[in-house]
Amino acid sequence: MKISMMRNCGRSSPEHDIHELQNSIFNGDTQAFKTLYNRYCTPLLQLALAIVHNREMAEEIVADVFIAVWRKRNDLPQVSNLKWYLYAATRNIALNYVRKYARKKTLHIDEVHLPEYTINPEAQLISNELVRHINIAISELPPQCRLIFKLVKEDGLKYREVADLLNISIKTVENQVGIALKKLTRMKAILVTTLPGHQ
Amino acid sequence: MSKDRIWILLGKQLSGDIAAAEQAELEALLKEDPEAAASGELAASIWQTPLQDVNAADGHQERIWETLSPQLQQRRHTPIVRRLVTAAAAAAVLAATWAGWILLRPTAPVLQQLSSAPGGKSKVALPDGSIVWLNRNTRLYYEKNGFGKQHREITLNGEAFFDIARSEGVPFIIHAGEVNIRVLGTAFNVKAYAGDSAVFTTLVRGKIAVSFQEKTVVMRPEEKLTVPLSGQAGAFEQAHPQKDSSGQLPETSWLNNKLAFDNNSFGELAAMMSQWYGVTFHFESAALQQLRFSGIIDTESIDEALKMLQLSRPFRYRISGEAVYISN
Numbered sequence: 130m131k132i133s134m135m136r137n138c139g140r141s142s143p144e145h146d147i148h149e150l151q152n153s154i155f156n157g158d159t160q161a162f163k164t165l166y167n168r169y170c171t172p173l174l175q176l177a178l179a180i181v182h183n184r185e186m187a188e189e190i191v192a193d194v195f196i197a198v199w200r201k202r203n204d205l206p207q208v209s210n211l212k213w214y215l216y217a218a219t220r221n222i223a224l225n226y227v228r229k230y231a232r233k234k235t236l237h238i239d240e241v242h243l244p245e246y247t248i249n250p251e252a253q254l255i256s257n258e259l260v261r262h263i264n265i266a267i268s269e270l271p272p273q274c275r276l277i278f279k280l281v282k283e284d285g286l287k288y289r290e291v292a293d294l295l296n297i298s299i300k301t302v303e304n305q306v307g308i309a310l311k312k313l314t315r316m317k318a319i320l321v322t323t324l325p326g327h328q
Numbered sequence: 329m330s331k332d333r334i335w336i337l338l339g340k341q342l343s344g345d346i347a348a349a350e351q352a353e354l355e356a357l358l359k360e361d362p363e364a365a366a367s368g369e370l371a372a373s374i375w376q377t378p379l380q381d382v383n384a385a386d387g388h389q390e391r392i393w394e395t396l397s398p399q400l401q402q403r404r405h406t407p408i409v410r411r412l413v414t415a416a417a418a419a420a421v422l423a424a425t426w427a428g429w430i431l432l433r434p435t436a437p438v439l440q441q442l443s444s445a446p447g448g449k450s451k452v453a454l455p456d457g458s459i460v461w462l463n464r465n466t467r468l469y470y471e472k473n474g475f476g477k478q479h480r481e482i483t484l485n486g487e488a489f490f491d492i493a494r495s496e497g498v499p500f501i502i503h504a505g506e507v508n509i510r511v512l513g514t515a516f517n518v519k520a521y522a523g524d525s526a527v528f529t530t531l532v533r534g535k536i537a538v539s540f541q542e543k544t545v546v547m548r549p550e551e552k553l554t555v556p557l558s559g560q561a562g563a564f565e566q567a568h569p570q571k572d573s574s575g576q577l578p579e580t581s582w583l584n585n586k587l588a589f590d591n592n593s594f595g596e597l598a599a600m601m602s603q604w605y606g607v608t609f610h611f612e613s614a615a616l617q618q619l620r621f622s623g624i625i626d627t628e629s630i631d632e633a634l635k636m637l638q639l640s641r642p643f644r645y646r647i648s649g650e651a652v653y654i655s656n
Contacts, residue, residue, distance in 0.1 A: 159400070163393075170389050188388060192396040199400050209443060209450035209462070263377050281343050282375060288345050306339035307332060314335075314370045 147211055154198070155205040166195055169212070172284045173219045176294075179276055180223035190226060194218045213290055220294055266313050277302055278309035333357065334364050335371075342375040344606070344650050348523060351608060438472040444486070449582070456480055457493035458500065463582050465521070465603055487519040489583055492534075507555050510537040516547075517580050521603060526556045530569065530579035540564075552579060587625035594619040594654070597637075605630045607647075612655035616643055 153161035170191060177187035194215060198205075208214050267275060280291045281302070288306075292299045337354035340346040346354070358365045444450040444462035451461050452468075456476035460468065466486025471479070480500040492500045492511050500511040504520035507527040514534020520527040529538055530552040537546050540555045545564055547553055554565040569577050578588040587604050589597050595617035598609035607630060611617050619641045625633045630652065634645045646653045 162400075166393065167389065170392060174388055174392070188392050188395070192392050192399075195392075196396050196399050207452065209452060263374060281339070281345075285343075288340070288343070303336045303340065304332075306343070307335035307337075310339050310342075310371050310374065311332070311335040313374045314367050 151205050151208065151211045154202050157202070162195075162199055165198075165211075169215050170195075173215060175279070176216060176219050177223045180220065181226050186226055187223070190219060190222050193222050213286075216284075216286065216290070216294055263313060267309075270309055270312065274305045274309050277305040281306050331364070334361070334368075338368055338371050342372060348608070440470050440472040440475075442468040454480075454482075456495055456498075456500075459491040459493075461489040461583055463487035463489075463519075463603075465606070484518055484520055486521050487517070487582065489515070489517045489580055491515045505557060507538065507540045507557075510539070517577075519579070523599070525558060526554050528579065529553045529555070530577055532577065532580065538564075550577065552577075581624065589624075590622050591620050592622070593617060594621065594641075594643075597621055598652075598654075601625070601630070601633065601652075605633075607650045607652050610651060610653045612653070616654050616656065619643065 147165075150161045150165050154165065173194060174187055174191050177190040178184065181187050181190065197218065198215070205211070267278070270278065277291055277295070280286045280294070281288065286294070288299050288302045291297075291302045334354070334357050337346070337350055337357065340350060341354055358368055442450075442452050442460070442462065444464055444466045449461060449463055451459065453459055454470075454476070458480075462468065463486060466484070466488055468482050468484055468488065470482040476495070477498070480495065480498050481503065482501070483503045485504075490500075490502070490511070492514055502509040502511070502518060504518055504527045507520065509516075509518065509529060511534075514531065514536055516529060516531040516534070516536055518527065518529050527540075529536070529547065531547045531549055533549050535546065535548070537544055538553055538555065539545075543564065545553060545566070547566075550568060550571075552567045552569045554567070556563050556565070569579060571577055572581070572588075578590060581588040587600055589600060592600070595611075598611070598617070602608055604625065621637055621640060623636065623640075625636075628636065631647065634647075634652070637643075638645075644655045646655075
């Protein structure tokens with residue numbers, strides 16, 4: 130159940146889907162708004178957490194983003210890329226929080242607090258050893274590398290978008306995704322040959 | 329060095345964010361290194377593995393919803409600090425709302441970028457009142473400072489239909505690669521994707537001047553001008569496209585969400601469909617690329633479109649993710 134939920138967010142859902150949602154929300158459809166919320170709540174919360182390092186604040190930021198989307202729904206036709214808009218708004222609001230409340234804390238990705246990728250019993254039931262080990266390997270990546278890899282792979286953001294979001298160069302995004310893949314593939318190559326019972 | 333390059337390119341390929349040249353580079357690298365090719369398959373399976381986020385199960389989704397849902401209906405009464413934050417939020421949202429999104433650059437000059445949603449089209453209003461429809465995978469850039477007053481210059485990468493507001497004394501100039509288009513109040517279409525070999529301009533009404541290197545051509549309504557980027561400046565090609573039964577020029581049919589092709593080779597069609605669907609085509613043989621098709625793709629999925637094409641010419645196809653393989 131967890132896995133199917135993860136798959137439903139971001140990249141794997143067709144892009145026209147979000148256009149339809151955008152249209153319906155513009156027309157005041159609360160159900161569509163809830164669908165949008167369900168899809169982006171978790172990835173946006175993770176982004177906010179990575180910036181403000183505070184759970185309560187991060188949750189408030191996500192609430193603010195969605196409240197703003199709903200209140201400003203009349204402007205939605207002018208938004209050409211709603212998904213990017215959500216990420217950019219989360220980043221902007223989170224940075225405002227940092228400026229207002231956290232005094233001197235700024236966005237240093239290498240000290241960013243990121244969600245841990247660990248295993249819960251439910252996921253363990255439906256995933257095999259291999260998936261488990263890959264997720265452990267992912268949780269062992271350096272924080273910046275992990276955040277970039279997650280934004281590209283799981284959230285389906287474009288390289289350009291990740292670069293703009295984190296204020297880094299596209300080259301850095303390319304390199305970090307490359308490094309993550311290389312490390313994870315090494316890990317998997319070892320697992321495939323050493324794990325008992327895995328074909 | 330080239331080892332790391334493979335990983336960078338694999339990442340771009342798996343994310344679907346890879347340029348044609350990079351794809352070719354990757355295929356060449358994989359061909360010369362069988363071990364890397366095997367790693368490529370492992371990497372693909374890793375890409376399919378969902379990240380299991382421990383936070384997903386902590387109930388935050390319900391918790392945040394409870395916070396925000398009461399605020400969707402009525403104006404809230406909240407302490408000042410909270411309201412300040414909301415004001416900041418609204419400001420951020422407004423900034424991002426206007427005509428797409430703003431590329432925030434802390435230093436001058438301020439480059440504004442407008443882009444269509446991946447796989448979708450967008451209609452945007454420029455600050456001077458001009459309206460632009462962006463086709464898929466299209467980006468517009470302009471210098472925000474003084475736009476509409478001191479200048480109206482934009483850079484186009486992709487395809488767009490322009491309905492330009494009149495503005496005495498401030499010409500609207502579009503830079504499409506090395507081709508410049510100068511406008512005074514009019515409506516026209518420009519196709520100038522980065523991979524295209526030429527810039528195609530189709531004028532619907534009004535008057536525009538297109539220049540490339542030394543040469544300038546003034547266009548009349550319902551004319552289409554092709555400026556090849558490889559040849560010399562003299563090689564402009566002027567044509568009068570036929571309107572279809574609805575009275576529309578084929579060059580602007582994408583506005584109605586249609587992909588029109590008229591006796592185009594499969595190779596050309598593949599380039600159009602790549603942009604339309606965000607896929608890459610791989611042909612088994614060059615002869616297949618020479619097959620010719622005419623038709624219009626409207627709201628068909630890529631699978632339906634290929635089935636439709638199969639009705640007129642025999643070929644086989646296989647769709648694998650974002651790659652389409654065409655064979656005999």
